[in-house]
Amino acid sequence: MSTLSTDPVHTPTPPRAFTRRLAVTGLSAQETSVLPVTEDQLADLPSAGVRYAEAMGVLGRPRTWSLCAHLVSRVRRREGGPWTHADTWQFNTADPVTRLVRSRVRLAGLVPVEVWDTYRGEPRHAIEAHSGSVSVADGAGPELVRNHLESWLEDAVLMAPAMLLHRWIGWEDLGEDRFAVSVTDGGRSAAVVVALDGLGHPLELWTQDRWVVQPGGPARTSCSTVPCGWVVADGRPRVVGSTATWHLPRGDVTSVSTEVAALALDVPPGR
Template sequence: MTTTSQRPGTSRPPRAFTRRLAAAGLPAGRPSVAPVTEDDLTGLPPAAVRYLRAMGVVGRPRTWSLQAHLSGRFRLGASGRWMPCDAWQYDTAQEVARLYRMRLLLAGALPMWGWDTYRSGTGRMIGKALGVITVADGEGPRFDEGELVTWLADAVLLAPAMLLHPRTRWEERGNDLAVSVTDAGRTVSAQVLLDDDGRPRELRTEDRWADLPGGPVRAPWTTTVDAWTVVDGRPRMTGGSASWHLPEGELRYAEMRLLRLDLDVPPTR
């Protein structure tokens, strides 16, 4: 197990999260302990090599899972009030899978829980107030695509060694990257804008759908990194924001801080 906590010992996942994670039956061990070498980067575009080196991938085993704790604020639309939120997520690389649980406080008092999941090529989103009243429920091809590209974003920003797999394709775009991943017969992609040190400063994709009053609309989606720090000898983002880019302008709907990041932990932890 590799623990890269930014605030050690200050956060534990809620029982609802750990129970669902344990019940998911995800792979529970590292497929190989062999470290990533320079030979593993042979044939990749120079920008990809620069990014992977900058992120501290070389010389370490390939990451097979990540668990993260985030906290910040979230809103449901441009006119919506910002709500406090707390989120836990778990991603795996042997099998492309993602479980994300977010807790919101509506009107500062009413709790709402939302789950975003991706497993076996299927994406799902469900939200419940007070744990019993369904306020959001979505599945189908749009969610399959959106949850898969969100897994890709997680890997790019939090665990880049998860991308060293035949399902990943890299393309150089000047000093930046285009990265795509294929799972269950579906391919999604994102553009990764790199800073002067080779670390991501922004991720952009059009493989997500915004839930608008008139119905779902495919729209550009970005995650912007606030800053980077170094934990256990490799870069870790401190937090970031997520935005939709709509015809009427940018809608920033989430601002989050990364409180804790653990790599290579089993799903029963």
């Protein structure tokens, strides 16, 4: 049987600009639950979901309410577009469903900017140039909302599985090695399909509702995310990184390649 290597826990130390932004969001630190997840709490999950939760170290630990991650990525915004290096910090919570992401990139490889993609009931996209100029786009369209909720689900499946044990999370049985997991927030829902490997770890995540920029405008496409590997940290599996691929009519296009540089669970905003 395959084994996982052991990796030291790298605790994120977010930059001050990121923690200052978190401090003004109104998110408050929640008291971390001390009650461990039991087998009875997994009884309503499909068999593949139970196997996943057990393999990911959910049993015997409290439910997770937040994650803070530092990601180093290569990102391609459109088919045929150039790769852009991104240094990303993000903070997610389970209650309320929240995803706050700040990425530092260079537009056209030259102009340094900060890109903020946030979801807290409604999505918001902001580009802040170092010159002080700001471009902001707020959106409530179903496509944009669904994209944010799908990203929140993928983050939880790969980095914080115990965030998926709340009443607004749904599970669907798709067979011995596959399940669907969904989230509902403000009456709007999104779902991803998760395939498992022989150890019960996520092998691939699928969604049919990603939107990609095409010459004729935004187009709906399917997208898959594949973990790059796993290590043991703090006594449980931790994802090393992942790649995301659009499945377009003309062929597959890899859009994101990400390394998880640091990850911490149940930390207060602005720590």
